[in-house]
Amino acid sequence: MAEQEWQPHSRCEGCDKPIWSTDAYLSCEDCDLCAGCAPTYADMAADPAAFAHPTTGKPLTVKEVRSIIDRHISAGGSPNDSLATKNEGSLAPMPTMSEQELLDGLTATGAIPHTPA
Numbered sequence: 001m002a003e004q005e006w007q008p009h010s011r012c013e014g015c016d017k018p019i020w021s022t023d024a025y026l027s028c029e030d031c032d033l034c035a036g037c038a039p040t041y042a043d044m045a046a047d048p049a050a051f052a053h054p055t056t057g058k059p060l061t062v063k064e065v066r067s068i069i070d071r072h073i074s075a076g077g078s079p080n081d082s083l084a085t086k087n088e089g090s091l092a093p094m095p096t097m098s099e100q101e102l103l104d105g106l107t108a109t110g111a112i113p114h115t116p117a
């Protein structure tokens, strides 16, 4: 059991880097993306249908994406911020619960907009 604590949570689908449970990452349908590879809020705005709503499982609408981004920006964020979120151990101020819950459940469907820096 002790060994398992040192296993990475998973590996990044984009760069194959190990993702630890304390890292920020974005969960996709069958993979995870590290903070460097995860799409940004701007990517989500550009292609809302590439993301599924955590509750309904349906592709996000432009209206839902706008609401997510508006909340992120009013909390002091930038559209260029990664969608990757930390599940624990984060020192950053927590976003509003609704945004955090939404992002925790956010899954990407199909092709993920990905622009390497």
Ligand SMILES: [Zn+2]
Binding pocket: 012, 013, 014, 015, 016, 017, 033, 034, 035, 036, 037, 038
């Ligand atoms: Zn990566």
